[in-house]
Amino acid sequence: MDTFLQLTVSGLSTGMIYALAAVGFVVIYKASDVINFAQGDLLLFGTYLIFFSIVQLNLPWTVGIMLTLLIAVAMGLLIERVVLRPLIGEPIISMIMVTIGLSSVLRALANALWGPQPRTFPSFLPDGVISIGTAVVGFDRVLAIPLGLALLVLLGFFFRRTRDGIAMRAIADDQQAALSMGISIPRVFAIAWAIAAVTAAIGGMMLGNIVGVSQSVAAIGLRVFPVVILGGLDSIGGAVLGGVIIGLLEVYTGGYIGHGLNLIVPYFVLIIMLMVRPYGLFGKPIIERV
Amino acid sequence: MSVLLEFNNVEVRYDDVILVLRGLSLQVQEGQIAALLGSNGAGKTTALKATSGLLDIEDGKVTDGTIHFAGKEIQGQSADRIVRDGIFQVVEGRHVFEHLTVHENLVAGAYTRRDRSSIARDMDRVYDYFPLLADRQKQWAGYLSGGEQQMLAVGRALMARPRMLLLDEPSLGLAPVLVRGIFDIIKRINEEEGTTILLVEQNARLALSISDYAYVMEGGRVVLEGTSKEMVENEDVREFYLGLGEVGRRSYRDVKHYRRRKRWLS
Numbered sequence: 065m066d067t068f069l070q071l072t073v074s075g076l077s078t079g080m081i082y083a084l085a086a087v088g089f090v091v092i093y094k095a096s097d098v099i100n101f102a103q104g105d106l107l108l109f110g111t112y113l114i115f116f117s118i119v120q121l122n123l124p125w126t127v128g129i130m131l132t133l134l135i136a137v138a139m140g141l142l143i144e145r146v147v148l149r150p151l152i153g154e155p156i157i158s159m160i161m162v163t164i165g166l167s168s169v170l171r172a173l174a175n176a177l178w179g180p181q182p183r184t185f186p187s188f189l190p191d192g193v194i195s196i197g198t199a200v201v202g203f204d205r206v207l208a209i210p211l212g213l214a215l216l217v218l219l220g221f222f223f224r225r226t227r228d229g230i231a232m233r234a235i236a237d238d239q240q241a242a243l244s245m246g247i248s249i250p251r252v253f254a255i256a257w258a259i260a261a262v263t264a265a266i267g268g269m270m271l272g273n274i275v276g277v278s279q280s281v282a283a284i285g286l287r288v289f290p291v292v293i294l295g296g297l298d299s300i301g302g303a304v305l306g307g308v309i310i311g312l313l314e315v316y317t318g319g320y321i322g323h324g325l326n327l328i329v330p331y332f333v334l335i336i337m338l339m340v341r342p343y344g345l346f347g348k349p350i351i352e353r354v
Numbered sequence: 355m356s357v358l359l360e361f362n363n364v365e366v367r368y369d370d371v372i373l374v375l376r377g378l379s380l381q382v383q384e385g386q387i388a389a390l391l392g393s394n395g396a397g398k399t400t401a402l403k404a405t406s407g408l409l410d411i412e413d414g415k416v417t418d419g420t421i422h423f424a425g426k427e428i429q430g431q432s433a434d435r436i437v438r439d440g441i442f443q444v445v446e447g448r449h450v451f452e453h454l455t456v457h458e459n460l461v462a463g464a465y466t467r468r469d470r471s472s473i474a475r476d477m478d479r480v481y482d483y484f485p486l487l488a489d490r491q492k493q494w495a496g497y498l499s500g501g502e503q504q505m506l507a508v509g510r511a512l513m514a515r516p517r518m519l520l521l522d523e524p525s526l527g528l529a530p531v532l533v534r535g536i537f538d539i540i541k542r543i544n545e546e547e548g549t550t551i552l553l554v555e556q557n558a559r560l561a562l563s564i565s566d567y568a569y570v571m572e573g574g575r576v577v578l579e580g581t582s583k584e585m586v587e588n589e590d591v592r593e594f595y596l597g598l599g600e601v602g603r604r605s606y607r608d609v610k611h612y613r614r615r616k617r618w619l620s
């Protein structure tokens with residue numbers, strides 16, 4: 065029972081970090097139908113940027129977090145402006161291909177700026193453990209859970225209540241009609257990339273705190289794919305639930321069956337989902353009127 | 355009365371080669387409803403898109419001539435710019451945002467508005483024009499009937515408070531009884547809001563019944579124009595568009611008719 069509780073909390077927090085990575089991916093997909101292969105690298109930049117801010121610049125951790133988020137927004141906007149915008153109107157596949165290129169560029173850039181060797185990282189989140197029943201879990205891990213949920217609520221508000229959020233969903237539904245309302249596609253795409261970069265940076269910071277600063281963070285970012293295939297490419301709620309399910313599965317497999325297997329479980333799920341329900345648990349249904 | 359929209363010898367090409375509008379000239383007076391008639395492929399939709407800036411995403415371009423709106427040249431400007439200038443096109447085939455609620459569709463219509471405070475009032479006004487929509491505010495637009503979707507498409511346009519509305523075949527695919535209702539409301543919008551309207555419509559009889567002036571297009575240019583009253587009386591319009599040809603009178607005008615028919619219907 066102890067183990068179970070322990071594993072569950074740990075799985076939930078891991079899952080929330082996956083969800084943070086996946087949410088940005090979903091936002092971009094919703095707005096532009098683009099599958100962003102560089103999402104894991106945005107995560108990586110989140111990790112390196114917080115390292116840069118509080119180790120290299122020696123800023124207090126609150127200021128460091130702010131700076132990281134600011135740089136992330138700027139990166140998102142810049143990427144949209146320089147890489148994606150020239151391709152608006154071209155077939156979607158060219159935008160998707162360009163994100164693959166972007167992924168390599170970002171990774172090379174991180175490598176050039178911070179080198180290939182893993183960096184040590186002073187835990188910037190308050191230390192300590194939390195006891196939940198008989199389970200004891202690190203505070204930094206548990207923090208991912210409320211943080212992820214808060215972000216979800218915030219995004220929900222953005223998509224349901226704000227002008228730009230509604231415009232983003234409108235573009236996803238019908239680009240021509242959205243244009244005819246005067247909705248600016250470049251503006252909406254830019255917002256989508258900014259959101260993707262920021263959520264990834266938050267996920268990257270939390271990951272850095274847990275697994276350390278190295279290029280392997282980008283590999284963890286690859287979990288985005290099983291997560292979004294499970295939850296549905298275009299569903300924010302699906303991304304969070306998908307993240308949590310994958311997180312739990314990984315941790316349970318690792319805890320009960322053995323190490324090694326936990327690393328392939330997500331991809332196992334991915335393949336099964338693609339076979340039985342390719343639009344995911346919460347993918348947008350196609351409306352058929354009678 | 356002043357001219358609000360003016361096409362002057364407008365030429366439009368798709369993909370740089372397909373010439374669709376071949377010197378289109380027309381004028382719409384402020385406050386009026388102008389009807390744009392013509393058979394399929396005449397270039398009516400293209401004319402509307404050239405006005406609203408929607409040609410761009412279809413690789414279409416105004417390659418000659420000018421389009422003036424309120425005295426300002428607007429050809430080639432971006433769609434969002436043109437909406438801000440006061441022109442709003444209701445595209446053919448409804449195109450509501452299926453996965454947005456009725457309410458959210460209306461919010462999207464008001465996207466370019468700066469006076470956020472009066473948006474709620476305008477929404478009430480839309481629900482006033484279309485009471486059916488009021489009962490469906492929270493429903494996904496994709497689940498509305500065809501007629502309700504057309505109402506939503508027009509209502510969404512009203513949310514932008516446009517100075518000029520471009521309507522592309524609002525009767526398409528709707529039951530006759532619904533069509534009458536939509537056209538009554540188009541007329542009301544024109545009268546109560548003072549919105550100038552350019553109406554593209556296959557159903558010429560209906561279009562002429564609410565419009566002040568009408569153009570007939572063929573092969574990318576205007577071949578006939580006049581007040582809607584004149585048009586209803588016009589022999590050729592009666593025969594080819596209203597199905598009211600008077601067989602007995604054809605004899606001596608046959609040749610001329612034939613030429614015109616070819617021009618219009620080829």
Ligand SMILES: Nc1ncnc2c1ncn2[C@@H]1O[C@H](COP(=O)(O)OP(=O)(O)O)[C@@H](O)[C@H]1O
Nearest residue numbers: 368372374393394395396397398399400401412
């Ligand atoms: N995107 C496009 N690319 C190439 N040709 C087009 C395009 N849209 C319309 N056309 C052509 O332009 C002509 C006029 O079309 P359209 O403006 O839709 O006419 P209408 O609305 O009067 O039926 C047609 O011959 C059509 O095939």
Ligand SMILES: [Mg+2]
Nearest residue numbers: 398399400446
């Ligand atoms: Mg048409």
